[in-house]
Amino acid sequence: MAYSDFKTLNQVLTAFCLKLVNQFGLFSQVNAIAPSAKLSEQIAENFDLALAIDTEKARSELIVTPILLEVYRRFSPNLSLFSGVALSVDATQGLNGECDFILSASTNQLEVSTPVLTLVEAKNNDIKSGLGQCAAQLVGAQRFNESQQKTVPIYGAVTTGAAWRFMRLQSSQLEVDLTEYFVPPQIANVLGILCQPFLAEENPKP
Template identity: 30%
Template sequence: MAKILETDRTYLFSQFTEFNDPPDEILAELGYQLRVDSLELPKSPTIDCSTLKNTLERRIQLTPLTSEQARRETLVAPILFEVVEPLNLKLNIEYSLVGKKAKGNLDYLIRGHNSLLVIEAKRDDLTRGFTQLAVEMIELGDCYGAVTTGNIWQFAKLRDHQITQDINLYRVPGDLSDLVSILVGILQPEEL
């Protein structure tokens, strides 16, 4: 089988969205295995998201979501702030990371009980966005990740050279309560 990645080259994270090769083959070249399965994601108790849901529904009506920036400012950032503020966690935006095989800026990085990386899928393409997310997760180390188009979210988990891509998708605003519960569950310490 022909190699996908050049041996002595460092790629920009965004370049991984340009490969037509299956994500599992790209990740295998980086020494990681991809598994697609239903993830058992940590969840916090039910959180009242009614105010945020109403705000997002109104913003969706008022804002054409035709660009990555519009989706990030209208949908993604407000959800992440809803999560980090009560937990008193820092929301790193455009966090610079240089790894062994790739480098660039992570859209959002939150370090809590676990690290959580969130990226906006370029051109609304979750599959190619997932490949970029997986590479960013590899360079970051064991963590959780989410790729989003703004209104659709998909999670992943990296542990011990295996990335598990969740087969479940979460929609905003419809699944907002579940989504926020998962985000908080990932970041807050488990209660004893």
């Protein structure tokens, strides 16, 4: 069993005794972050092409990766970005397997050390189909951090490239935003949420 075998949120809630909180506008108070001129140009050039090609690989390369690189540039060198790497925590519980993307609050670009955001690329343009896998990856990231004596909220995203949904795991509470955000019109909101865990690292509560 692996992360990708968790097909529904209920599977994850039951397996790991989590409490679900879902609401519209969970991240509505997060400040939007305007995209750079570089990202705006990339999305303007790439978006229609990605949808025309209509494959997960095209959407990943032409839409998702430029957005994540924008976050990386903003916080580098205190952020590391990984694509297609394994996050193996506990194979007996299904907390293992490859993650589409991981953002880590660490200067270590050689290996994952403090995963704070995982991203799942939705299969067949179906956001809902990726929610269970994303939630399982949040549990894996949380337990990985706990093994390093680090306790931080873990953020998750599921995206088709055009549509984005977000969630967050704090302790045993899984918070799922029922709001979908759309690129390009809401790219500033998407960037604001993706940057949130790293802004928290920069400005810890006293």
